Structure formats: structure tokens, C-alpha cells
Amino acid sequence: GVCFAKQSRGSGVAAHSDGRNFILTSHLGLRIPEGEGVWMEVGGVRRKWEEGKVVTIDTSFVHETK
Numbered sequence: 001g002v003c004f005a006k007q008s009r010g011s012g013v014a015a016h017s018d019g020r021n022f023i024l025t026s027h028l029g030l031r032i033p034e035g036e037g038v039w040m041e042v043g044g045v046r047r048k049w050e051e052g053k054v055v056t057i058d059t060s061f062v063h064e065t066k
Contacts, residue, residue, distance in 0.1 A: 009033055012066035015041075021060040028054050040065045 007013070029049040032038055038049045043061035057063060 007065060010036070013064055015062050015064040017062045018059040021058065023059050024056050025059050026054050026056045028052075038066055 027040065029051050032049045032051050039046050040049065040055065040057075040063065041047075042057045042063040047055065
């Protein structure tokens with residue numbers, strides 16, 4: 001299935017694991033606020049969001065966003 005979700009400016013998703021190692025989730029940065037330290041961390045690796053870039057993650061690893 002397909003799900004679309006929007007993360008509002010200044011919000012985030014607390015660290016969690018979905019506990020299933022058969023699901024991959026793709027994230028697309030559409031409009032990224034400048035200078036606000038927005039990022040995604042998966043399995044202890046933190047990356048900055050980039051406009052127009054897709055990141056695919058394994059949600060069995062602990063992940064969070066800001």
C-alpha cells in the first residue's frame with residue numbers, strides 16, 4: 001500500500017522501531033526549511049533532509065526525525 005504523510009515545520013517523530021524487517025519506507029523531501037537543523041536518524045546514522053531527494057529506510061532499525 002501507499003501512505004502519504006506530512007511533517008509540519010518544527011515537529012518531529014520520536015525514536016522508535018516498527019519491529020518488522022520486511023518493510024521499507026521511502027521519504028521524499030519536498031520543501032525543507034533552511035537553517036532549522038532538520039534531519040532523519042536511522043540506526044544511529046543522522047542525515048540532513050535534501051529537497052527533491054528520496055531516502056529509503058528499513059523501519060526495523062530505530063529511527064526518528066526532526
